[in-house]
Ligand SMILES: Nc1ncnc2c1ncn2[C@@H]1O[C@H](COP(=O)(O)OP(=O)(O)OP(=O)(O)O)[C@@H](O)[C@H]1O
């Protein structure tokens with residue numbers, strides 16, 4: 001690989017005697033949808049603030065597309081950290097316009113595109129005072145997008161969104177990655193979200209990265225297999241067919257009456273094909289969270305926010 005989209009080395013941030021981030025190393029490749037997972041108080045927001053240069057770091061190095069200069073880095077990064085703040089008496093659009101002026105990049109067409117991408121076109125002229133939590137979150141993502149960044153850094157981007165809003169944000173991020181070759185680094189508590197969205201994950205616990213890699217590789221390294229959940233109309237036929245499909249093992253019941261299936265040297269598409277060949281139709285096939293949950297539980301400690 002050439003230069004990485006983001007490379008963090010030995011990042012340290014202390015609050016008093018306590019290290020909120022205690023020597024963090026991570027690498028995000030261009031085009032990655034990288035999920036940064038960790039329990040409450042693990043140091044995700046602190047790490048993101050340090051990476052963005054919003055707070056001082058006590059040690060460590062951050063490179064963005066090979067660039068070390070924090071001012072130059074800003075030209076390629078769009079970000080949203082925790083709950084975004086706006087000027088309440090201004091409209092959503094005016095807030096975005098202000099952001100482009102501050103940043104010195106992005107014009108009216110970029111504002112239109114960002115508003116459209118987050119589904120706020122209709123409400124763009126309303127004052128932010130009247131926005132719901134989810135609308136503010138969307139506006140925050142739009143603000144991160146207006147400068148046409150190459151790297152998007154989002155701290156819990158689906159926080160406060162309803163299920164439809166969460167799905168829309170996931171779809172949007174996927175599309176941006178694919179179409180614009182944007183790199184996304186996002187923190188999340190939601191294992192299912194990360195498993196369905198991200199190609200790579202890093203797990204932070206007490207300020208240190210305790211696991212990092214491609215989701216499937218992380219599972220394989222721990223001897224864990226990929227799980228999927230399938231929804232079928234004929235449950236009995238499905239159970240029977242699964243007994244005959246090589247590489248698929250029925251584990252138990254999932255949400256909403258779905259069956260949880262563990263895969264071995266078989267991917268979701270392969271499972272679908274084999275089941276259809278066996279005369280079983282699937283109406284749903286979703287990534288199972290169980291296996292990433294196992295990795296997460298292994299890689300994190302029990303108590304929240306007890307670093308240092
Ligand atoms: N301004 C601050 N002053 C003192 N301690 C702080 C400050 N900000 C964060 N911390 C501490 O640093 C640690 C990491 O906090 P941080 O907010 O980075 O965690 P997080 O992983 O983002 O958690 P969450 O999932 O709850 O958002 C915690 O122990 C927290 O109490």
Ligand SMILES: [Mg+2]
Pocket residue numbers: 044045046155
């Ligand atoms: Mg946080």
